[in-house]
Amino acid sequence: AQSVTQLDSQVPVFEEAPVELRCNYSSSVSVYLFWYVQYPNQGLQLLLKYLSGSTLVKGINGFEAEFNKSQTSFHLRKPSVHISDTAEYFCAVWAAGNKLTFGGGTRVLVKP
Amino acid sequence: DSGVTQTPKHLITATGQRVTLRCSPRSGDLSVYWYQQSLDQGLQFLIQYYNGEERAKGNILERFSAQQFPDLHSELNLSSLELGDSALYFCASSVGPVSGANVLTFGAGSRLTVL
Numbered sequence: 120a121q122s123v124t125q126l127d128s129q130v131p132v133f134e135e136a137p138v139e140l141r142c143n144y145s146s147s148v149s150v151y152l153f154w155y156v157q158y159p160n161q162g163l164q165l166l167l168k169y170l171s172g173s174t175l176v177k178g179i180n181g182f183e184a185e186f187n188k189s190q191t192s193f194h195l196r197k198p199s200v201h202i203s204d205t206a207e208y209f210c211a212v213w214a215a216g217n218k219l220t221f222g223g224g225t226r227v228l229v230k231p
Numbered sequence: 232d233s234g235v236t237q238t239p240k241h242l243i244t245a246t247g248q249r250v251t252l253r254c255s256p257r258s259g260d261l262s263v264y265w266y267q268q269s270l271d272q273g274l275q276f277l278i279q280y281y282n283g284e285e286r287a288k289g290n291i292l293e294r295f296s297a298q299q300f301p302d303l304h305s306e307l308n309l310s311s312l313e314l315g316d317s318a319l320y321f322c323a324s325s326v327g328p329v330s331g332a333n334v335l336t337f338g339a340g341s342r343l344t345v346l
Binding site: 151155160161162163164165168170209213218219220221222223224 | 235287323335
């Protein structure tokens with residue numbers, strides 16, 4: 120079975136500061152990895168995905184994530200956040216034969 | 232607008248009642264997924280349909296059922312409702328049957344409050 124752990128439930132950050140959201144997964148087989156964002160009162164939207172190839176993945180809105188197989192991590196980063204980045208962020212993992220599994224989410228609050 | 236339409240947006244009902252949530256997938260998508268989001272359980276996968284057939288089952292209670300119709304819209308039926316069923320119910324859709332190989336497009340959700 121696979122699982123996803125998002126190590127921080129809440130991350131407060133000042134506007135224009137960098138942010139990193141941590142995600143670790145467990146799986147005995149190769150995985151696909153995703154980050155989704157949920158803005159207030161909306162559904163989830165895909166930020167980026169890792170299927171194969173380069174371990175550094177660039178997504179929308181200036182976000183990027185790095186896949187680290189040895190540490191089973193897929194941390195999300197943005198060098199400079201905006202107020203509009205205030206949202207909840209979900210890491211998700213999928214392995215063959217399994218369903219897409221989401222982490223518990225990290226709430227990012229960007230302060231002016 | 233993601234292209235996935237969910238109705239109703241909000242629903243308030245009493246314990247013991249039955250409700251139906253409706254989802255229309257994005258045009259061209261054949262798979263529909265149902266998720267439950269609550270504060271204590273997070274985002275939980277309930278069930279998936281692909282082209283009318285049940286494809287995968289998650290943590291769906293026996294009091295809950297779903298189906299996908301020939302026009303590909305889906306309905307999630309929740310019966311004998313309990314206070315703990317209060318949650319945001321999301322529908323998502325994708326082109327193919329495999330959730331990991333396809334990007335899921337989510338609807339805005341249906342917020343169910345059971346009093």
